[in-house]
Amino acid sequence: MQISLTLWFSIVIRLSELEPATADDSVQFKIVGGTVTEIARTPYQVSLRLKQIDRQQFGRGHICGGTVISQRLVVTAAHCLYDGRSRNMRSPNDFVIIMGNSLLQIRSVLMQQYNVQKLMSHPQYNPTNLQNDIALLFINGFVPWKSIVRALPLARVTAVVGTPCLISGWGSTINGGTSSQTLQSATVPVISQTDCSAKYGYISAAQLCAGYMSGGIDSCQGDSGGPLQCHNTLVGIVSFGRYCAAQDSPGVYTNVVYYVDWIKQMNRSLDYSYYSGDVRTVVCSKLAVLAIFVAVVRY
């Protein structure tokens, strides 16, 4: 890991401003240089939120993006799961996932909301150099495919240099800005490992760069964990960059192809028939069953 110290201080994780959390206080968050889009065009995109904050004001809890990859599975960046201050991993109950919704702060009739049953951060995730910046969220429900939400298939081969890919999210539209109210997207080409390493010091095979050396179009704070979609497959996960859309500073993404085996292995370990919800929900349903039982016995 050869990210130099100077570089490290200007490198920002693309987590939302809510959690300045990183080595850099000037953390920023949203797609820069993109255009307004709708969830129907990126139906696999989710908004990962902190439940408590989102309950106070819908949309305020947004910290990261994510991608639906199976009926109960969402993939995001590992750094999205950690509390920036304590550096501890949060618990499943801290999160809520919003799907099928274009606007950050307004619920549409197509919106779906899920609790998280299990968090699976990559065991070799390194918060210092952001290697293995990938995590899975096992949601507490089945996404109905007849809804607007769709899974994005995992990439099977590494995208060739120059491939046009779509990035999307509610991250900041300017370097240092706040989350975007509208879902934004932009097209960025894949950049070679060599060219990217030349700019960042070291980029591993498990990472991938996309964007423009000239700057202008890039993912930003609040886009972390979101998709880099190429040829209708999930090729990358928004991880970090030096500022946003700056010259000679393309976006760095977790290279999904590299983690397909890990994802499948984790997915196989999950029990798709088991649901454990909010403790409160469970208690309520038990009480309801008890009430019905009592009612039956009385008669």
Ligand SMILES: *[C@@H]1O[C@H](CO)[C@@H](O)[C@H](O)[C@H]1NC(C)=O
């Ligand atoms: C995960 O497992 C489910 C249930 O077995 C399966 O339907 C789905 O295709 C799997 N997804 C991935 C990404 O492996």
